[in-house]
Amino acid sequence: MTVNLEVTNLVKKFGKFEALKGINLELNAGEVLGYIGPNGAGKSTTIRSILGILKPTSGSIKVFGKDAFDNAAEIHKRISYIPGTVYLWPNLTGGETIDMLLALSNQKHTAKTDQLIQDFHLDITKKNRDYSKGNLQKVALVATFSTDADLYIFDEPTSGLDPLNEDIFQQKLLDLKHENKSILLSSHILSEVERAADRIAVINDGQIIQSGTLEELQNVASSEVEVSTKVVADKLATFAGVTNLAEIKANSYSFKIKIAALEPVMTYLTGLGIINLSIQRPSLDELFLKYYNVKEVK
Known part of the structure; x- marks a missing residue:
């Protein structure tokens, strides 16, 4: 089995504050890893470290077998990422934004993109400044799912979506899994993780306090x-x-x-x-x- 992400004893300090205290994660091809915890637990700091935005204080992060910080530019060519809070160019339409985001990743608008727009019921003629939070999220999701990547990182991806579009998101995750993609799903919406994740890691105060399959976690309670x-x-x-x-x-x-x-x-x-x-x-x-x-x- 191909290991696309390996986080080993990751420690991240900001001055005297230790945000991450020895995090260990592993994500294989064709797998969804649910990463759950309350606000401030360390989820976003972990993701920024995986993306190479933050340099670890100690420990290591390997993405596709390469150091996440030293090889960030190369690794990003194979990653598709959506942040928890989406900010988009206010004067561009949704369609223009999707095409720009794809172009920034050397990707093209395809029939798959058109199908995603239809599936998420997104009016791409509106400007971003006129979108609701949920529709801004849809723009980002269409661009993310349209991107052909090996590792997909979702940070609170369904924020603002209605239940129908949450179901569509779940189906698109399943499609990626069937395509043997790796998916890191960070969320505080537990039902979302419960439905999608093969394995779950629970973080609190910068530490993984429990990890395993849902069945394994259930067996300890x-x-x-x-x-x-x-x-x-x-x-x-x-x-x-x-x-x-x-x-x-x-x-x-x-x-x-x-x-x-x-x-x-x-x-x-x-x-x-x-x-x-x-x-x-x-x-x-x-x-x-x-x-x-x-x-x-x-």
């Missing part, structure tokens, strides 16, 4: 179980990992448990005769809150 059995389950409380046990009604129970500890509990419940069973794994929103309510995930 407790799932919620509701079960009804034919006879009383009076030994549930004795099983390791069972917490928040409550009897909803006769022979019906709710409790929390980590997936790794679930098998013996299920064997016990099956022996009692299961009538109804619901296992709800934590959503990314719930995991996010868990990770930010404690410094270390137990």
Whole structure:
């Protein structure tokens, strides 16, 4: 598998302030890496370092196997990037802006560009100064998706978009993935990351506090179980990992448990005769809150 981005022990200081404290990330071809965290956590500083705008204090960033800072100009030829806040030339139309952005990347307006304009329902005849925030975002997205690159970096890409256009964005991400492109998706919209990402890295206070697939992250947190059995389950409380046990009604129970500890509990419940069973794994929103309510995930 081709590794297109490798961040190793990245530290970035601004004077005495340490913005990034040993960041490690890896992004392969054909993969979406979700990078989540609150404002000020270090997401944008990481991205600016990857783009070669900021020089690391220590550690390394390799993009396509080359140093991100020393080879920024060469690397940028293979990157398509959209920032969190889009500022465009006010007197240009949306269409003129898209063509200019493509030309700056030595790209051309193609049939794919026209299809993207249609898919995002963008009126390219309006001037940028007359666009809403969402339409400015669409201009940038059309230019970004029109660019043939190997690494796509999206920083809060759906800001201002309505749900319909958010769905279109998700589909375009999937198209890039099928084309074996690498995608770094930085966002605080957790449902967006949850739908698209193959792996997720959670950053807080300049540190990665958890990373892995969504399933792996879910496995370190407790799932919620509701079960009804034919006879009383009076030994549930004795099983390791069972917490928040409550009897909803006769022979019906709710409790929390980590997936790794679930098998013996299920064997016990099956022996009692299961009538109804619901296992709800934590959503990314719930995991996010868990990770930010404690410094270390137990």
